[in-house]
Amino acid sequence: MSQPAMKQVFKRPDSLKPAETHYCPGCGHSIAHRLVAECLDELDLREKTIGVPPVGCAVLAYNYFNFDMVEAPHGRALAVATGIKRVHPDKFVLTYQGDGDLAAIGTAETIHAANRGEKISTIFINNAIYGMTGGQMAPTTTLGLVATTTPGGRDPDRDGRPIDISRMLAVCENTVYIERCALTSVKDIKKAKKAIKKSFQVQLDRLGFSLVELLSPCPTNWKMTPRKAFEWVNQEMIKTYPPGVIKDTTGY
Amino acid sequence: MRGSNVVGEAAVRAGCRFYFGYPITPQNELPEYMSSRLLEVGGTFIQAESEISAINMVLGASAAGARAMTSSSSPGLALKQEGISYMAGMELPAVIVNMMRGGPGLGNIAPSAADYFQATRGGGNGDYRTPVLAPAGCQELAELTFTAFELADCYRTPVMLLGDGLMGQVMEPVVFPDPIDLESRTPLECTLDGCVNREPKKLYSMYLGQQGELMQHNWDLQAKYETITAKEQRWENYLTDDAEIVVVAYGTASRIARAAINELREKGLKVGLFRPITLWPYPKKHLRALAGDKVKMAVFELSAGQMVEDVALSVGERSEIYFYGVPGGVIPTPADVTAFLRSVQAEDGKKGRRYEI
Numbered sequence: 001m002s003q004p005a006m007k008q009v010f011k012r013p014d015s016l017k018p019a020e021t022h023y024c025p026g027c028g029h030s031i032a033h034r035l036v037a038e039c040l041d042e043l044d045l046r047e048k049t050i051g052v053p054p055v056g057c058a059v060l061a062y063n064y065f066n067f068d069m070v071e072a073p074h075g076r077a078l079a080v081a082t083g084i085k086r087v088h089p090d091k092f093v094l095t096y097q098g099d100g101d102l103a104a105i106g107t108a109e110t111i112h113a114a115n116r117g118e119k120i121s122t123i124f125i126n127n128a129i130y131g132m133t134g135g136q137m138a139p140t141t142t143l144g145l146v147a148t149t150t151p152g153g154r155d156p157d158r159d160g161r162p163i164d165i166s167r168m169l170a171v172c173e174n175t176v177y178i179e180r181c182a183l184t185s186v187k188d189i190k191k192a193k194k195a196i197k198k199s200f201q202v203q204l205d206r207l208g209f210s211l212v213e214l215l216s217p218c219p220t221n222w223k224m225t226p227r228k229a230f231e232w233v234n235q236e237m238i239k240t241y242p243p244g245v246i247k248d249t250t251g252y
Numbered sequence: 253m254r255g256s257n258v259v260g261e262a263a264v265r266a267g268c269r270f271y272f273g274y275p276i277t278p279q280n281e282l283p284e285y286m287s288s289r290l291l292e293v294g295g296t297f298i299q300a301e302s303e304i305s306a307i308n309m310v311l312g313a314s315a316a317g318a319r320a321m322t323s324s325s326s327p328g329l330a331l332k333q334e335g336i337s338y339m340a341g342m343e344l345p346a347v348i349v350n351m352m353r354g355g356p357g358l359g360n361i362a363p364s365a366a367d368y369f370q371a372t373r374g375g376g377n378g379d380y381r382t383p384v385l386a387p388a389g390c391q392e393l394a395e396l397t398f399t400a401f402e403l404a405d406c407y408r409t410p411v412m413l414l415g416d417g418l419m420g421q422v423m424e425p426v427v428f429p430d431p432i433d434l435e436s437r438t439p440l441e442c443t444l445d446g447c448v449n450r451e452p453k454k455l456y457s458m459y460l461g462q463q464g465e466l467m468q469h470n471w472d473l474q475a476k477y478e479t480i481t482a483k484e485q486r487w488e489n490y491l492t493d494d495a496e497i498v499v500v501a502y503g504t505a506s507r508i509a510r511a512a513i514n515e516l517r518e519k520g521l522k523v524g525l526f527r528p529i530t531l532w533p534y535p536k537k538h539l540r541a542l543a544g545d546k547v548k549m550a551v552f553e554l555s556a557g558q559m560v561e562d563v564a565l566s567v568g569e570r571s572e573i574y575f576y577g578v579p580g581g582v583i584p585t586p587a588d589v590t591a592f593l594r595s596v597q598a599e600d601g602k603k604g605r606r607y608e609i
Contacts (some may be wrong), residue, residue, distance in 0.1 A: 047448045050316070060453035068444040070315040071456040073338050076308035079300070083312025083320065084444070086296045087270060091446050108309070112301035 007183050013037035015046045017066045026184040026218025026226025029057060032125055035189070036096065038068070039197040043204070049092045050084050052077040055100035057131040061096055075106025078113035081120045089119070092203060096123045099140040100130050103165040107139075110165065117174025117208040121199045122165065124211055127218040128237060135221035139163045142240045145222070162240050166213045170247035176208035178246040182215040184233040188243070202250055215241055256281035256420040258291055258390045259349060259413065263321050265431040268347070269295035270320040274302055276328045278363045278417030279351035283323065292487035303328040307335030307348070314344040315455055317443030319401055323349035326367050327358060327416075329375075332445050336410050337376030340473070341457030344442065345404035345411070347397070348382075352416040354581030362581030363416035363504050366580065368558035371414050372532040379470050381477050383484060384412045384531040386502040390424035396529070398429050405440065407480055414531060416554070418504045418583070431455035469524045478535075487538050491517065495524030497596055498571075499589070500563050501552040502528050509552050512589035523550075523593055531559070536566035543570035547552035552589055553577045564609050576604030 012018060015037035023029045040046050046067050053061035055074035062069035077095040085093040098123040102110050102124050113120065129147060130136040137147040137154060140162050144153040154162070169175050177199055181192035192214055199210035215237050217229035224232060253261070260282050263271070269285040287297045296313075300306035306322045313320035325330060329350045339346055350371065354364040371384045383403050385396040391414070400411040439445075446455055459466035491513060492498055501509040506527045513523045526542060528535050543549065549571045551560040556579040563573060576592040578584045588603070595603040 014496060048446045050444050050446065059458065062456065067452045068447050069454045070444055071342065073308060074332050076304065079305040079308035080312035082298065083270070083272065083309035084316040087313050087316035087318045088445060109302050109305050112305065
């Protein structure tokens with residue numbers, strides 16, 4: 001009797017190392033890492049990629065991603081990435097940044113790299129909280145969400161309102177493609193992957209700056225179960241940050 | 253050629269093709285020069301959105317294997333310390349120019365040497381040092397710019413060129429070193445250029461391990477700093493052989509001092525100059541060699557007294573130490589220094605003061 005033909009249909013992407021994760025159960029980073037890695041594999045970019053992780057929970061991304069990476073000071077990923085891309089215009093340069101990194105301490109670096117139209121792809125993880133430091137308010141913390149520095153929940157008079165930096169960046173003429181996706185359902189994850197791949201294509205085609213914002217659950221610091229955290233993204237977080245294409249001048 | 257342009261031209265000849273900076277007086281001529289000169293040689297100039305961004309662009313370009321440079325003046329250097337500390341920790345080369353101005357805060361734009369502590373003691377967070385070169389004229393600006401890039405590559409460390417507004421403005425003839433052949437430069441081992449046929453590289457300054465990894469990293473850095481200290485001290489002795497008073501001064505102050513020394517020599521006073529060229533590593537032993545019972549050290553600075561501490565560490569109680577400093581962007585004349593040295597000779601305390609250890 002002959003063996004049935006076997007075909008591998010699922011494996012770890014080459015762009016991910018076989019490492020044990022330090023991320024918490026239910027954290028969105030693992031999903032986002034995998035999507036980035038799958039897209040790099042599919043576009044055959046792993047050996048061309050130089051990545052810049054943030055300061056925050058994903059600071060150790062270089063332990064998971066299987067390509068060249070260089071740490072940046074908190075918030076400076078897009079300045080560091082600018083330096084790299086200008087030296088190696090033919091390489092693929094990626095930043096992977098959290099909300100504190102990209103939209104608080106690194107706001108200037110973010111806006112100006114985008115405004116220069118740097119040919120860089122940015123993955124923006126919005127989990128509305130400071131994860132690594134233990135749950136303090138993020139620039140993206142939604143109104144009412146209780147952080148360790150917002151007793152009683154974020155108050156617009158006291159703490160300001162959540163910042164929508166993706167929409168702000170869309171104003172810059174040199175930003176080409178900006179989309180917001182969630183990581184909290186199969187359907188959304190598939191959409192997110194499509195968006196990430198498209199933003200990578202934008203860089204390959206040298207069109208300008210692109211960014212994909214990913215709404216990502218943080219059960220630990222939201223003090224929710226993973227299931228509840230996923231539901232909270234789908235039911236509450238999307239009210240402040242509605243998923244969808246924010247800007248697209250690619251002409252694809 | 254003007255001092256700032258000399259640094260720019262020398263940097264280009266030393267293989268620098270990437271300059272990132274943010275305008276601040278008194279060093280704007282340098283980024284302006286680089287903005288057009290780098291165009292001619294196919295390099296990249298970016299006027300960054302801040303000093304912090306500029307130094308981090310340098311970090312990225314350096315990680316990507318390029319000779320990269322930024323420049324600024326005192327308040328801007330304060331902002332750059334974050335990136336310098338990271339580059340020290342990640343062992344990335346870079347050249348950073350500080351054309352100092354008076355402080356604290358905005359101070360003013362006149363020449364000053366008030367950033368000596370910041371430059372020679374690390375400047376940012378953590379246990380690190382950066383080699384600091386202090387040129388005293390256009391020819392040296394050109395040569396030390398080359399040296400700065402060579403040291404940066406050799407030891408994989410940020411290197412600082414420390415001048416002031418006067419050094420940036422001074423116009424003198426220069427003979428430039430020949431341009432290096434960029435093609436022949438061997439890429440540094442830390443260069444990130446995509447992991448073709450090799451394992452991925454990661455550059456970082458964070459060591460979270462529980463087995464003393466950060467401590468070991470720091471000891472490795474210290475070992476490198478000891479090598480630099482042993483091998484890279486630079487200084488100049490001027491008329492020190494028979495000197496009974498040795499003026500210790502660097503940069504602009506050393507030029508003022510030299511004029512005063514020449515004048516006093518004509519009048520028979522045995523004065524000389526010890527001019528440190530590397531401020532870190534400080535040429536301690538070479539200064540100590542000049543010290544003795546019959547020799548007074550006369551330290552002259554464009555600050556309220558910073559380098560004088562290194563003189564004290566070098567000389568100890570072997571010589572009496574006198575100090576005359578002018579902080580806050582006022583440029584003293586050779587006559588001021590002459591009066592100081594006369595006062596040192598007479599021990600009358602009329603100009604400057606005795607520095608007690």
